[in-house]
Amino acid sequence: MIKVVLIEDDLMVQEVNRQFVDQVNGFQVIGTANNGAQGLEMIRELKPDLALVDVYMPDLDGLETLTKIRTEAHKVDIIAVTAASDRETVRSFIQNGAYDYIVKPFKFERIKKSLENYRAFRIQLLEKENVSQAELDVIFLKLETAKSGGHEDNETLPKGLNQLTLDKITEYLSSCSQLLSAEEVAEGVGLARVTVRRYLDFLEKCGKVELDIYYGGIGRPINKYLYKGRSSSRLN
CATH class of the missing domain: 1.10.10.10 (Winged helix-like DNA-binding domain superfamily/Winged helix DNA-binding domain)
Structure with missing residues (x-):
């Protein structure tokens, strides 16, 4: 089971994301955070495999959160789920190792495909040297x-x-x-x-x-x- 943390300040979007993730076989949401600071603490404590991160949030935005995650060398992969679509933000997330970038609004099929690709990615890397x-x-x-x-x-x-x-x-x-x-x-x-x-x-x-x-x-x-x-x- 792939453990997922959601970092999203909009509670309605957070709940939709949780339902979407839980519908995909092999994934389980183990924690939700309302801002970047909470999300960082949750990653330190729960050690998830994957985090879905928004960009526009109080108390550390998504990019600052990702930067700190990488600085602290947490072994968690990141998928950005955000309304931010400007070139510099997208590029910064990619440069900091985001696995995928999903722009709101999006359909279930888009996040399902992203999670399935991520699951295949993990299987391929974990099964062989x-x-x-x-x-x-x-x-x-x-x-x-x-x-x-x-x-x-x-x-x-x-x-x-x-x-x-x-x-x-x-x-x-x-x-x-x-x-x-x-x-x-x-x-x-x-x-x-x-x-x-x-x-x-x-x-x-x-x-x-x-x-x-x-x-x-x-x-x-x-x-x-x-x-x-x-x-x-x-x-x-």
């Missing part, structure tokens, strides 16, 4: 292979994976609303199961697909996959 260029590209360039239809240079993929094959599997997954096993995907795209499994593992590590493990009857559990952004009834 070394990260491949392809995984870094997903983090920093936020590549959307299926949507772009582009064929990136194969050198950005792990050894043995092919971009055309990856596109084919991604396109098939994105067209299906049900959870699929590697065998079912293999049948759908006309490839060997062992080959498809390698691509599914890569897509799961990159945060492009969700993995569910099904336990039923005798034998090994079955891994099933669902493309992110699709909804499905999950019956175990």
Whole structure:
């Protein structure tokens, strides 16, 4: 569970943000602060993974709060959620290591996408000691292979994976609303199961697909996959 602190002086906006965050799987709001000074104290005490920070606040504005967080070397990531859209403020937040910058007013889908990207980012960095260029590209360039239809240079993929094959599997997954096993995907795209499994593992590590493990009857559990952004009834 990713622990989140909200630093927002508008109580109505604070409550909306709390509800939004709590709707995203894997995130939990563990504290709310009405100004930057309170927020800084909360970060010192609760040690959250992520803080959503407004800019215009009394007792330390958002940028001053972020500067102090970095000066004190707190291991917390920052997403700015603010009405401030001027170039210098945006640039200052980025220079101080903000993961994302969301301008008010915004829809739930925007913050949901930001949190899902952040969750994938954490998973990729926490699961392994070394990260491949392809995984870094997903983090920093936020590549959307299926949507772009582009064929990136194969050198950005792990050894043995092919971009055309990856596109084919991604396109098939994105067209299906049900959870699929590697065998079912293999049948759908006309490839060997062992080959498809390698691509599914890569897509799961990159945060492009969700993995569910099904336990039923005798034998090994079955891994099933669902493309992110699709909804499905999950019956175990």
